[in-house]
Amino acid sequence: MADWYTNFANSGVGTTITKQLGLPRPAVLRRYEPGGPLLPGPAVIGTAGDGRLRDALARVLAGADVSVLPAVDPDGEKPAAVLLDGTGITGPGQLAAAHDFLAPAVKRLRPSGRVLILADPPAATGSPATAAARQALDGLVRSIGKELLNGSTANLVLVPEGAEAALASPVRFFLSGRSAYVDGQVLTLSAAGVPAGEDDERPLAGRVAVVTGAARGIGAAIARVMARDGAHVVAVDVPAAGESLAGVANEIGGTAFQLDITAADAPARLVEHLRERHGGVDVVVHNAGITRDKLLVNMDAARWNSVMAVNLQAQLDITEALLAADGLLRPDARIVCVSSQSGIAGNRGQTNYAASKAGIIGMVRVWAPTFAERGATINAVAPGFIVTEMTAKMPFGTREVGSRINSLQQGGLPVDVAETIAWLSQRGSAGVNGQVVRVCGQSFLGA
Numbered sequence: 001m002a003d004w005y006t007n008f009a010n011s012g013v014g015t016t017i018t019k020q021l022g023l024p025r026p027a028v029l030r031r032y033e034p035g036g037p038l039l040p041g042p043a044v045i046g047t048a049g050d051g052r053l054r055d056a057l058a059r060v061l062a063g064a065d066v067s068v069l070p071a072v073d074p075d076g077e078k079p080a081a082v083l084l085d086g087t088g089i090t091g092p093g094q095l096a097a098a099h100d101f102l103a104p105a106v107k108r109l110r111p112s113g114r115v116l117i118l119a120d121p122p123a124a125t126g127s128p129a130t131a132a133a134r135q136a137l138d139g140l141v142r143s144i145g146k147e148l149l150n151g152s153t154a155n156l157v158l159v160p161e162g163a164e165a166a167l168a169s170p171v172r173f174f175l176s177g178r179s180a181y182v183d184g185q186v187l188t189l190s191a192a193g194v195p196a197g198e199d200d201e202r203p204l205a206g207r208v209a210v211v212t213g214a215a216r217g218i219g220a221a222i223a224r225v226m227a228r229d230g231a232h233v234v235a236v237d238v239p240a241a242g243e244s245l246a247g248v249a250n251e252i253g254g255t256a257f258q259l260d261i262t263a264a265d266a267p268a269r270l271v272e273h274l275r276e277r278h279g280g281v282d283v284v285v286h287n288a289g290i291t292r293d294k295l296l297v298n299m300d301a302a303r304w305n306s307v308m309a310v311n312l313q314a315q316l317d318i319t320e321a322l323l324a325a326d327g328l329l330r331p332d333a334r335i336v337c338v339s340s341q342s343g344i345a346g347n348r349g350q351t352n353y354a355a356s357k358a359g360i361i362g363m364v365r366v367w368a369p370t371f372a373e374r375g376a377t378i379n380a381v382a383p384g385f386i387v388t389e390m391t392a393k394m395p396f397g398t399r400e401v402g403s404r405i406n407s408l409q410q411g412g413l414p415v416d417v418a419e420t421i422a423w424l425s426q427r428g429s430a431g432v433n434g435q436v437v438r439v440c441g442q443s444f445l446g447a
C-alpha cells in the first residue's frame, strides 16, 4: 500500500496522465517482506583513500547473502546498492576519488536502490583539511538523495575508530526495505558490545516491549511490527481507547494495559505491571502524542500544558521511574522516543507541539551516556509526513503539498516509522545511541 497519488501515478492510466501533464511520479517503495532477501540484487563497494572498513563491509554483505560486483560495468549487471568506504579520506583532494567511484555506480543503480557512505566523524580529527573533507561527504550524500529517482535513498554512517563492531546492524538496516522512507540521514555510531548471532527474521524474540499510544495509527503499526519481529508487546493507551487497544493486543498476541501516561501514578503503575507480569522490560517505545494547534498568540494554557504533559513530561517521568526501579530495565534495554519533524523544523500553529518534540531530542542526547553505561540505548525517531487518520483529515491542498515536499515525493506509512523503531530496538543496534533518525523521505523542511 502507498498513498493514493502514488498508486494512481503507477497505474496504467495514471502513468500516461502524469507523464503528459509533467506531474511527479513517485515510486512504489521497496518495503521489508519477512523471508525476502536483504537486497534484490548485488552491491558494489568502492573506496576513496586507504579506508579501514572495506573488509568489515564485505563480511556484513556476505553474512546477508548479498553478492558483491567486482566493479561497475556499464553494460553488466546493475547494482542494487552502492557503498563507499570513505574512512581513508584525509583531505579534499581525495574527494575526487569518491566522485570517480560514485558517478558511474549511481548511474547504474536499480530502482529502490541504496547509496550508503561510511566515513569518520568530522570532529574526530585535529586537522581542518581532514575535517573539511569528511564534512564534505555530508553535503555529498544529502545532494545524492535529492538527485536519486525511482525510490532510491542515500544515507551516511559515521564510524569512529573503535566502533567498527557496531557496523552490521545499521548497514543491514539502510540496505533493507525496512529503511524505505529513511533518506538523507547522517548517523554517528559509538563503540559498543554487540551480541553475535541475532535471528534476522525474529530479532526481538524473547523481548518484552512496551508501546504507548498503541491503540491506533503509528503506535498500532509499531506494536504489529515488534510482534512480527518476535517481541511480546505490552500495548498501552488511554482507557477511552480500550476497545481498539484490546483489538490490537489480541491481533498480535500481546497484552493490553489501559493507562493515561500523564496520570500522577502512571509511572508507578507501569513499573508494577511490568514487574508482576513480566519480571522486567527490554524495550520501551514512547509513541503516545497529541496535537492542540493554535498560533502562539491565541494559545491558552490548557493547550500548552496538555501537549507538554503527554508528549514530553510523561516520557521523562516514565523513563526515570524505569531507571530507578531496581533490576526492572534489562541491561541491554532499548528506549525509543517518538519526536517529530516539527521539533526540528518548527511548524506554524505548533509552538507547543514543536517545543515538546524538540525537548525529546535534548532529553535523548543527554541520557545516552547513562544508558550506554548499562549496555542500553536511548534514541529518537522523528517522523515527517506520515499517512494516518490524522493527516487524512487535513485540507486536500495542505495534505498534497505536505506529502510531496520530500525527495521521495510521497508521504510515509506508519509501517516505515515502525520498522525504524523496531530496528533501533534490536540488540545488534547497540552502537546507535543518542541519535535522532528522521523517517521523512528526506523532507525539504528542516533538512
Ligand SMILES: NC(=O)c1ccc[n+]([C@@H]2O[C@H](COP(=O)([O-])OP(=O)(O)OC[C@H]3O[C@@H](n4cnc5c(N)ncnc54)[C@H](O)[C@@H]3O)[C@@H](O)[C@H]2O)c1
Residues within 6 Å of the ligand: 212, 213, 214, 215, 216, 217, 218, 219, 236, 237, 238, 241, 259, 260, 261, 262, 287, 288, 289, 290, 310, 338, 339, 340, 341, 382, 383, 384, 385, 386, 387, 388, 389, 390, 391
Ligand atoms: N502522523 C504523523 O504524520 C506524525 C508525524 C510526526 C510525529 N508523529 C508522532 O507519532 C506519534 C503517533 O502519532 P499518530 O499519528 O499515530 O497519532 P494518533 O493520534 O493516531 O495516535 C496517538 C495515540 O496516543 C494515545 N494517547 C494520547 N494521549 C495519551 C495518554 N495520555 N496516555 C496514553 N495514550 C495516549 C491516543 O489515544 C492514540 O491512540 C505521536 O507522538 C505523534 O506526535 C506523527
